[in-house]
Amino acid sequence: xxxxSTDMAGLLSAxxxxxxxxxxxxxxxxxxxxxxSPDERDRLQVELGPExxxxxxxxxxxxxxAVRVREAAxxxxxxxxxxxxxxxxxxxxSCHTRFREVLSTRTP
Ligand code: HEC
Numbered sequence: 001x002x003x004x005s006t007d008m009a010g011l012l013s014a015x016x017x018x019x020x021x022x023x024x025x026x027x028x029x030x031x032x033x034x035x036x037s038p039d040e041r042d043r044l045q046v047e048l049g050p051e052x053x054x055x056x057x058x059x060x061x062x063x064x065x066a067v068r069v070r071e072a073a074x075x076x077x078x079x080x081x082x083x084x085x086x087x088x089x090x091x092x093x094s095c096h097t098r099f100r101e102v103l104s105t106r107t108p
Pocket of ligand 1: 001002004005008030055056058059062088089091092093095096099100103104105106
C-alpha cells in the first residue's frame with residue numbers, strides 16, 4: 001500500500017507538468033500493484049467473510065480506473081485522464097472508509 005501512495009503522488013506531480021509518459025507509468029504501477037499473497041488472501045477471507053466480495057470489487061474498480069488513466073495518458077487526452085483519476089481516487093477512499101479499520105495491521 002505504501003507504494004500506492006508514492007505512485008499516486010508521482011502521478012499527480014507529473015500531471016502538473018503534463019508529463020503524460022510519467023502519468024502513464026505511474027498509473028500502470030497502480031494498476032499492477034502487487035496482488036494479494038495467498039497468506040493475505042486467507043487473512044482477508046477470515047476477517048471479512050462475506051464482505052470479501054465487496055473488497056475485491058473495489059480492488060478491481062481501482063484497477064480498471066488506473067488502466068483508464070494509463071490509456072488516456074498515452075493518448076494525451078486530459079479530460080478522460082481526469083475522469084479516470086477521480087474514479088480511481090474514489091475507489092481508494094471507498095475501500096479505506098469501509099475496510100481499513102477492520103484490516104489495519106498497525107498497532108494503535
Ligand atoms: C480494496 C481495498 C483498497 C483499495 C482499493 C485501496 N486501498 Fe489503500 N489500504 C487498504 C487497507 C485495508 C489498508 C490498511 C492496511 C494495513 O494497515 O495493513 C490501506 C492502507 C493504505 C495506506 C496507508 C499505508 C499502509 O500501508 O497502511 C495508503 C497510503 C494507501 N492505502 C493508499 C492507497 C491508494 C493511493 C489507493 C488507490 C490507488 C488505495 N490505497 C486503494 C485497502 C485498500
